Amino acid sequence: MVIFIDDRPIRIVKKKELGAIPSKEDFDLVLDARLSPLKVENFSGHTCIINASIEQVEKMLMNLHAKSGVHFHALYIIVDDRKTYKSRIIKMYSLVEAAGGVVVNQQQEVLWMFRLGKWDLPKGKLEKNEKFETAAVREVEEECNVKAELGNKICTTYHTYTHKNKLVLKKTRWYAMKTNFTGKLIPQIEEGIEKVEWLNEKKQIQALTNTYSSIRYVIEKSKLI
Structure with missing residues (x-):
């Protein structure tokens, strides 16, 4: 699933499709949601997020809508169950x-x-x-x-x-x-x-x-x- 917010792609990717833990060589920034808060103003280039709960993803998407001056090219959210995340995200709108x-x-x-x-x-x-x-x-x-x-x-x-x-x-x-x-x-x-x-x-x-x-x-x- 790809959602475009302010013309930027937000990709919901199944972990099985990506393989092992993403390498920093593949992305400009890799964030583990269990270790640090997801602050959208810190996103840059191609940002990858791992281990984010659906609640964290919902809050992050709302922040993307609410804040201006956010600078990044694309966002990749790695999940185990894409169907569940997709369903919850759609219900936000x-x-x-x-x-x-x-x-x-x-x-x-x-x-x-x-x-x-x-x-x-x-x-x-x-x-x-x-x-x-x-x-x-x-x-x-x-x-x-x-x-x-x-x-x-x-x-x-x-x-x-x-x-x-x-x-x-x-x-x-x-x-x-x-x-x-x-x-x-x-x-x-x-x-x-x-x-x-x-x-x-x-x-x-x-x-x-x-x-x-x-x-x-x-x-x-x-x-x-």
């Missing part, structure tokens, strides 16, 4: 479910859109009783005017934001899609989308320098670059 797509055309270009000063991929919230797969296809058509064929699921991302003084966790399932569409790309202006473009590999690399960490994660998982 108001959950919003969404779906999106990585759409590839016949020229192997990927569908991107430009919104709020950054490159993004088409996605949106589920409607009442709507399935993730249906929502993903619908959002691509609504936001970009492209009809696409649904493929396999790529990954699920979680990112946080504040709405009406409440912490929200947006869960987005991402799907690979293909299309033979050759018509006009029409951005959904009412959703703040300024333009929609097909980007080749070179242009995608440029777009990745001006997008969100969660979107870079999706592209990495899609193995398109």
Whole structure:
């Protein structure tokens, strides 16, 4: 599980997947929660936390939301039972479910859109009783005017934001899609989308320098670059 808080990845990793005790050669900072308090202002670079209780993790995540001026690139929390931690973390937030797509055309270009000063991929919230797969296809058509064929699921991302003084966790399932569409790309202006473009590999690399960490994660998982 990866949660993006202020565009920084917080990874919940099973101890079995990491192996033995993390080496300082792999991380900039390794903290044992049994030996020292988890002060978010002390995190730096790629920080790894071991032996943290779920209560300690919950408190730490709330501190990340509450404090400004925190400087680190990524956080790795090593746990025995990822399922339990994931369930408890989700309950800390108001959950919003969404779906999106990585759409590839016949020229192997990927569908991107430009919104709020950054490159993004088409996605949106589920409607009442709507399935993730249906929502993903619908959002691509609504936001970009492209009809696409649904493929396999790529990954699920979680990112946080504040709405009406409440912490929200947006869960987005991402799907690979293909299309033979050759018509006009029409951005959904009412959703703040300024333009929609097909980007080749070179242009995608440029777009990745001006997008969100969660979107870079999706592209990495899609193995398109």
